[in-house]
Amino acid sequence: MVAQNIGFAIIATIMVIAAIRVVTTSNVVHAALWLVVVLAGVAAQYILLAAEFVAVTQVLVYIGAVMVLFLFGTMLTRSRIGVNSGLNNRYSNLGIPVAMVLFAAMSLALADSFGTEKLPSDGSLVTTQQISDQIFGPYLLPFWALSFVLLAAVIGAIVLARKD
Amino acid sequence: MLVNQFLFLAALLFCIGVYGVIARKNAVLVLMSIELILNAVNLNFVAFAFAMETQDGHTFALYIIAIAAAEVGVGLGLVLLIFRNRRTISLDDLSEMKG
Numbered sequence: 501m502v503a504q505n506i507g508f509a510i511i512a513t514i515m516v517i518a519a520i521r522v523v524t525t526s527n528v529v530h531a532a533l534w535l536v537v538v539l540a541g542v543a544a545q546y547i548l549l550a551a552e553f554v555a556v557t558q559v560l561v562y563i564g565a566v567m568v569l570f571l572f573g574t575m576l577t578r579s580r581i582g583v584n585s586g587l588n589n590r591y592s593n594l595g596i597p598v599a600m601v602l603f604a605a606m607s608l609a610l611a612d613s614f615g616t617e618k619l620p621s622d623g624s625l626v627t628t629q630q631i632s633d634q635i636f637g638p639y640l641l642p643f644w645a646l647s648f649v650l651l652a653a654v655i656g657a658i659v660l661a662r663k664d
Numbered sequence: 665m666l667v668n669q670f671l672f673l674a675a676l677l678f679c680i681g682v683y684g685v686i687a688r689k690n691a692v693l694v695l696m697s698i699e700l701i702l703n704a705v706n707l708n709f710v711a712f713a714f715a716m717e718t719q720d721g722h723t724f725a726l727y728i729i730a731i732a733a734a735e736v737g738v739g740l741g742l743v744l745l746i747f748r749n750r751r752t753i754s755l756d757d758l759s760e761m762k763g
Contacts, residue, residue: 512673523684535696542703549714554725561729566736573692573740577747587690595686603679610671619665626719634723653734660741
């Protein structure tokens with residue numbers, strides 16, 4: 501248990517620092533690369549929570565596909581690669597109190613409702629078979645809907661980005 | 665491990681994402697902040713699934729990952745279109761619909 505807590509603390513610290521860098525750095529490509537660190541940290545937390553399939557999907561879809569999309573978007577919109585001022589709003593400091601108040605409210609609610617509730621210490625690994633039984637069993641209808649959403653998104657992205 | 669340590673981490677990631685959405689002007693960076701928010705929600709789902717020893721949270725997390733991929737695809741398509749027509753992706757300059 502102690503080893504898991506130490507691992508959690510190290511990964512969480514790295515994730516929070518990287519997330520703050522994503523929203524404060526003045527270089528779009530650096531922001532994308534810091535986002536990779538956050539997403540990899542989330543995948544590591546999934547493994548800590550015995551969710552191996554979700555962790556693998558996170559690495560494949562987010563770090564593999566979504567990051568490539570972001571880097572392409574950065575490249576094609578010719579955001580100047582390199583230090584780039586003017587990425588923030590005029591009123592960007594307004595975001596700090598908003599985020600602080602939101603975090604304070606969430607912390608109060610969490611501390612109040614979950615306190616020191618413990619995770620099960622002998623949690624079993626969720627296998628891919630169990631997840632597929634879920635997806636193709638009770639959650640089949642949302643899975644179909646999701647397929648149509650993806651199809652519509654693919655067609656929509658092609659139509660939007662086409663020349664002419 | 666406590667349930668709360670994961671929930672606090674997710675709350676912190678969520679708030680950082682909200683700050684990014686408010687503070688950033690570049691549309692690509694706003695989309696990145698939205699990814700932070702979605703990941704925070706996913707972390708909550710998986711933490712609750714582990715705490716209650718079910719698999720439903722994993723299914724929801726997978727669906728959210730798929731939706732996020734679709735959202736980024738369409739979002740970046742829109743950003744490219746705006747850039748092609750306006751030569752800028754600064755969200756402050758897109759104010760035609762302001763009353």
